[in-house]
Amino acid sequence: MPKTLMFDAISDIDEALIDTCLNEEPGKAFSGNKNEERHNRPLWRRIALACAIPAMAALLILILPKILDNTLLGSDYHFGNFSFTGLAAEVPLSDVYVESLEDTDNFGEFAQNRTDAKYVFDKPSKDDMKYVGLWLDQQSSGAILLNKDGTFVFYTQYSETLLRFAGEGYFCIENGKIRLFTPADGEYSEFSIAYKRRYIIFTNEYNESIRLDPVNIDDYVFKPMEDKTSPDAMDFRNITWRLADEKTHINFWNNEVMSISINVNEGNVPADRIEETFVWDSETNTVRFPDWHEGSTLLLTGKIENDQLILSAGNTSYVLVPYVYDPNIYSQDLQLGKPYYCTCGNPKDYRVVIIFEEDGRYVLTAEDTSGNLLTDRYYLEGTYEYCPDERHPYRHDGPEVSGVLRITPPNGELDYMNNTDMYLFFETVSSSWIVEHGAEIFIDEEGVIWISYQRVFTDELIVYDCVKLSPR
Amino acid sequence: MDISKRLADARAASNMTQQEFADRLFVSRELVSKWENGLRRPDHKTLQRIAEVLGIPEGSLIKQEDIIFKELEACIPPGCSISRASLSALLNNFLKTLPKTDANLFIRRYYLLNSNSEIAEFYGIKPNIVRSRLSKTVRKLKKYLKEELKDAQNADV
Numbered sequence: 330m331p332k333t334l335m336f337d338a339i340s341d342i343d344e345a346l347i348d349t350c351l352n353e354e355p356g357k358a359f360s361g362n363k364n365e366e367r368h369n370r371p372l373w374r375r376i377a378l379a380c381a382i383p384a385m386a387a388l389l390i391l392i393l394p395k396i397l398d399n400t401l402l403g404s405d406y407h408f409g410n411f412s413f414t415g416l417a418a419e420v421p422l423s424d425v426y427v428e429s430l431e432d433t434d435n436f437g438e439f440a441q442n443r444t445d446a447k448y449v450f451d452k453p454s455k456d457d458m459k460y461v462g463l464w465l466d467q468q469s470s471g472a473i474l475l476n477k478d479g480t481f482v483f484y485t486q487y488s489e490t491l492l493r494f495a496g497e498g499y500f501c502i503e504n505g506k507i508r509l510f511t512p513a514d515g516e517y518s519e520f521s522i523a524y525k526r527r528y529i530i531f532t533n534e535y536n537e538s539i540r541l542d543p544v545n546i547d548d549y550v551f552k553p554m555e556d557k558t559s560p561d562a563m564d565f566r567n568i569t570w571r572l573a574d575e576k577t578h579i580n581f582w583n584n585e586v587m588s589i590s591i592n593v594n595e596g597n598v599p600a601d602r603i604e605e606t607f608v609w610d611s612e613t614n615t616v617r618f619p620d621w622h623e624g625s626t627l628l629l630t631g632k633i634e635n636d637q638l639i640l641s642a643g644n645t646s647y648v649l650v651p652y653v654y655d656p657n658i659y660s661q662d663l664q665l666g667k668p669y670y671c672t673c674g675n676p677k678d679y680r681v682v683i684i685f686e687e688d689g690r691y692v693l694t695a696e697d698t699s700g701n702l703l704t705d706r707y708y709l710e711g712t713y714e715y716c717p718d719e720r721h722p723y724r725h726d727g728p729e730v731s732g733v734l735r736i737t738p739p740n741g742e743l744d745y746m747n748n749t750d751m752y753l754f755f756e757t758v759s760s761s762w763i764v765e766h767g768a769e770i771f772i773d774e775e776g777v778i779w780i781s782y783q784r785v786f787t788d789e790l791i792v793y794d795c796v797k798l799s800p801r
Numbered sequence: 802m803d804i805s806k807r808l809a810d811a812r813a814a815s816n817m818t819q820q821e822f823a824d825r826l827f828v829s830r831e832l833v834s835k836w837e838n839g840l841r842r843p844d845h846k847t848l849q850r851i852a853e854v855l856g857i858p859e860g861s862l863i864k865q866e867d868i869i870f871k872e873l874e875a876c877i878p879p880g881c882s883i884s885r886a887s888l889s890a891l892l893n894n895f896l897k898t899l900p901k902t903d904a905n906l907f908i909r910r911y912y913l914l915n916s917n918s919e920i921a922e923f924y925g926i927k928p929n930i931v932r933s934r935l936s937k938t939v940r941k942l943k944k945y946l947k948e949e950l951k952d953a954q955n956a957d958v
Contacts, residue, residue, distance in 0.1 A: 334888060335873040339911050340844035341889035346896055347841070347912060350905040356925040537900070 464541035
């Protein structure tokens with residue numbers, strides 16, 4: 330592959346696209362305001378994101394008691410149906426019209442410069458009752474139920490007949506536009522709405538449309554992921570399992586996501602095994618490691634027996650016992666003036682080094698394997714604040730947090746990233762990730778700084794990445 | 802300094818007018834003007850000719866771009882042989898599927914070769930938002946090319 334191929338291909342970008350770009354007015358496309366930036370996300374992603382954390386938390390609340398009650402493997406395991414009293418009878422949308430959209434991933438780009446005050450969410454008018462019902466976008470697996478009381482419920486399609494609760498809010502339709510409000514994050518979105526034949530079309534300000542098909546509610550089973558009032562609900566934030574004879578931990582992160590990660594804290598396990606993410610599929614009672622061993626997928630079956638969590642794949646089993654938190658373990662303070670590093674590159678041929686100075690500044694550099702400084706490649710400096718006694722709000726009950734490290738973005742910036750590791754690292758040290766995405770920074774018993782944070786790889790999946798900074 | 806400024810400086814240093822420069826390259830003066838004002842960008846082959854005409858090392862014009870484009874080259878599935886025309890067509894198709902803001906970000910970064918700071922300043926946003934959006938777009942591109950070229954792996958397109 331000639332290394333100039335992509336360069337040349339980019340030289341061939343259509344002039345119309347370039348002219349469109351060049352004709353942009355400065356500051357028009359983005360406002361820089363965090364809320365407005367969020368409005369740039371596609372509809373399903375934005376609603377799903379707004380709802381994902383509480384919804385997944387609820388899922389964990391529902392799943393884990395079943396795990397602990399040894400019922401997960403039972404054939405009679407059920408979540409129970411979500412109740413939609415009377416809706417099916419009142420809105421007989423029995424004609425299912427299905428036509429996949431070619432591309433819904435780019436649906437979005439919401440109107441900006443919203444002011445919250447102008448939105449009033451009245452109950453839909455009588456004329457708008459035709460929109461009441463369940464609408465499904467087959468392509469993105471998103472579904473929205475518009476209720477006659479002006480509320481909406483957003484679902485993700487889990488299987489052909491299963492919809493899972495992913496969030497809720499209020500809607501109103503006015504002058505041909507539908508406005509959605511999700512109280513969970515206080516966000517509004519607005520689309521023009523058209524009712525054509527049996528389906529409705531949402532269109533954003535960039536004339537990107539998504540078609541939603543009416544669905545017979547009876548065809549679907551609704552499974553809630555949120556039931557905070559359930560007596561079975563319990564807080565899993567403190568639940569950490571460890572492999573019985575190794576230092577492998579499985580953490581149920583934050584009680585907020587259904588992804589689970591394994592920490593391999595020491596030994597000869599390669600660094601990239603750290604923070605492996607896997608997803609529990611409660612339908613099949615399996616755990617899937619999407620990226621296990623460079624792309625292959627590992628399926629494990631999980632069950633609880635004698636207070637042990639047993640993950641099995643074929644003849645191989647991993648037995649995990651509850652990890653007992655010892656606060657003394659996580660007592661390391663940030664070591665000032667001492668370099669921390671993470672190994673980067675593919676192959677891992679250089680290190681990024683960060684030193685937290687006593688004067689509140691940090692300096693980040695890169696060096697090759699011989700310790701030679703790569704100042705022509707990476708150099709950052711900025712300020713930090715370390716609060717050893719402060720609990721991070723995202724992990725306030727978690728055992729791993731011993732303090733909060735706030736890193737202020739540098740004055741300069743990196744013009745480019747060469748590889749994923751660098752990307753991960755610099756995304757992490759950017760304060761906005763810490764503030765907006767809830768990165769967690771803690772120091773373990775070895776004095777290693779861990780920076781973990783969530784990233785969204787797809788519309789549906791939230792996973793955690795982790796950067797490990799080892800002291801030298 | 803981006804490629805347009807380097808090009809303009811190098812041409813000026815060679816005491817050539819845009820017209821003379823254009824004549825040597827067999828292109829229009831307007832195109833040279835667009836190159837130097839960052840409105841269009843020469844491809845790699847043209848850059849080689851430019852370097853020859855100006856008597857300067859090619860690397861002095863595309864040093865930064867080489868680095869930038871490494872991350873984009875990684876979007877092409879390994880083992881896949883694809884022609885420039887095919888890749889260009891796919892890239893254009895991909896850009897048309899993107900939201901306008903993301904397409905423009907991509908063009909500003911990789912065509913106009915603006916730095917993240919410049920883009921951030923233009924839009925009035927934080928550089929890390931630019932990085933984040935670009936990174937997502939690059940991931941999308943990788944996924945898109947992987948999907949489009951899955952039948953072409955190890956074969957000529």
